[in-house]
Amino acid sequence: MEREVMLTGIGGQSVQLAAQILARASLLEGxxxxxxxxxxxxxxxGNTDSTVIIGDAPIVSPPIVSSTWSAMVMxxxxxxxxxxxxxxDSIVVVNSTLFENSFATADSATDSTxxxxxxxxFEVPATQIATDLGNALGASLVLxxxxxxxxxxxxxxxxxxxxxxxxxxxxxxxxxxxxxxxxRGFESLPPNGAPAWPTAGVAQ
Amino acid sequence: xxxxxxEGSEAIATAAVAAGCRFFAGxxxxxxxxxxxxxxxxxxxxxxxxxxxxxxxxxxxMTWGALATGARAATGSTGQGLALMQESLSEITRAELPLxxxxxxxxxxxxxxxxxxxxxxxxxxxxxxxxxxxxxxELTELAFDRADHWRNPVQIYGDYLLAHTSEGVEFTAxxxxxxxxxxxxxxxxxxxxxxxxxxxxxxxxxxxxIDPESFWKRLQVKHDQIEASEARFESESTEDAxxxxxxxxxxxxxVRHVVRELRxxxxxxxxARPISLWPxxxxxxxxxxxxxxxVAVLEQNAGQMIDDVRLSVLGSVPVVGIGGISSxxxxxxxxxxxxxxxxxxxIESALENLEVST
Numbered sequence: 090m091e092r093e094v095m096l097t098g099i100g101g102q103s104v105q106l107a108a109q110i111l112a113r114a115s116l117l118e119g120x121x122x123x124x125x126x127x128x129x130x131x132x133x134x135g136n137t138d139s140t141v142i143i144g145d146a147p148i149v150s151p152p153i154v155s156s157t158w159s160a161m162v163m164x165x166x167x168x169x170x171x172x173x174x175x176x177x178d179s180i181v182v183v184n185s186t187l188f189e190n191s192f193a194t195a196d197s198a199t200d201s202t203x204x205x206x207x208x209x210x211f212e213v214p215a216t217q218i219a220t221d222l223g224n225a226l227g228a229s230l231v232l233x234x235x236x237x238x239x240x241x242x243x244x245x246x247x248x249x250x251x252x253x254x255x256x257x258x259x260x261x262x263x264x265x266x267x268x269x270x271x272x273r274g275f276e277s278l279p280p281n282g283a284p285a286w287p288t289a290g291v292a293q
Numbered sequence: 294x295x296x297x298x299x300e301g302s303e304a305i306a307t308a309a310v311a312a313g314c315r316f317f318a319g320x321x322x323x324x325x326x327x328x329x330x331x332x333x334x335x336x337x338x339x340x341x342x343x344x345x346x347x348x349x350x351x352x353x354x355m356t357w358g359a360l361a362t363g364a365r366a367a368t369g370s371t372g373q374g375l376a377l378m379q380e381s382l383s384e385i386t387r388a389e390l391p392l393x394x395x396x397x398x399x400x401x402x403x404x405x406x407x408x409x410x411x412x413x414x415x416x417x418x419x420x421x422x423x424x425x426x427x428x429x430x431e432l433t434e435l436a437f438d439r440a441d442h443w444r445n446p447v448q449i450y451g452d453y454l455l456a457h458t459s460e461g462v463e464f465t466a467x468x469x470x471x472x473x474x475x476x477x478x479x480x481x482x483x484x485x486x487x488x489x490x491x492x493x494x495x496x497x498x499x500x501x502x503i504d505p506e507s508f509w510k511r512l513q514v515k516h517d518q519i520e521a522s523e524a525r526f527e528s529e530s531t532e533d534a535x536x537x538x539x540x541x542x543x544x545x546x547x548v549r550h551v552v553r554e555l556r557x558x559x560x561x562x563x564x565a566r567p568i569s570l571w572p573x574x575x576x577x578x579x580x581x582x583x584x585x586x587x588v589a590v591l592e593q594n595a596g597q598m599i600d601d602v603r604l605s606v607l608g609s610v611p612v613v614g615i616g617g618i619s620s621x622x623x624x625x626x627x628x629x630x631x632x633x634x635x636x637x638x639x640i641e642s643a644l645e646n647l648e649v650s651t
Contacts (some may be wrong), residue, residue: 103603109459113298122298123460127627147427150546152458155634
């Protein structure tokens, strides 16, 4: 089984870091993972997207997917291409502090008889939570923690370790604040509300 | 068993250093730049040398020198940079030096360049086109081994997706044990009795003249042996396939995914992939195509590998191209063809045309 997670945001929101941490955490739990980041340029405010694929066996999916099991949306500016790849039952965790757009997919917007075909939206005020923690740049980790709690795609311990493994030596001063961001995010959505795997728990 | 998350470029450099590569020179160009950067991070730590040369021509010249000393050495670039290196590539092949080239192409438009080359004279080099990061690690290890075995260059043909996709990889190859190379130059001067001569014109030390004909014929024998023994190939679902789809490299990953999807829906479609572009796995491909009604080649260019596919099946089955030029606005080859929905549409059309024409 393979699970796709697409992330979108604007440059500077640590979208690529969140994707990397998610992939690395999956490896720590014994699963296989692949991710591909795409961005218009190394700059704040530009488009930045990432696709993470996690599976029980070596990943066979191409790194560019045509539809996704789930999404993490940090900002609405460049989210349209991702929105078109949502399936009717996709799980979408949204940074509600900044997101200003409609969640409806193209199908559900034109077909009022199928209101259930709206992806399952979970709102988390990630930027507000991070700002209250004094670490506004940690918003993507708040959202990642919330996503992990909801889906149990990966556990909190693996996320924390993967974050420590992903922070370069010259950014070590942020490790503590990032731990808090992941933990607070993990508390902000109901545990296992939308399970990723048939049985809860980690891979053998 | 620990899998480490690595971007393709990092995995390639790590595998190369583990395989004993101790010299790398290159000039940055997307999507090859990170390969160069990763060699730069890794080589000094093991006593090796990585040089950001002032041009691709200088980079391959430096690597040529390192190879002559018997070191495992490599260079690389995009197709654009490799265009500049063609003279040296052909000369290094005739000098029988085990060069490894990491070609991170901007798409698949450099198939002819990789398999035919633009240098002078009769020369060939092995070309491997990995489908993903894990296979790139294996083929990198193999490339250094085969280069030494044949004393012949080997190219890894990757692209933007291979260089920039991260996967959990393992490095399981046995530790590299340096092999004595009795042909390598060691600094001994002429008259010492220990000097050696490495050159691309077949000049033998001690002889008064060169003998190009017998030298080139000997190289031809070697290239025939490589062609007969080094082809690599993968296929699926070919037994009762009516349509066989052929693809290579990163694009094959999309094609394989779509063929599996169509198979699960009962469509009689098969998949074939040359892992080595030279030698081209002609016999294996011809066997896979036997019994099909049509072969469709899906490559991300105007139609290059299709020549080799046609030469493999020799008219026994019609061959059509269903790929095409596809790029992003920067020209990096990240075009709209890299989409399983688009590829599914192309393959479904080929299946429908089959039904119409039969």
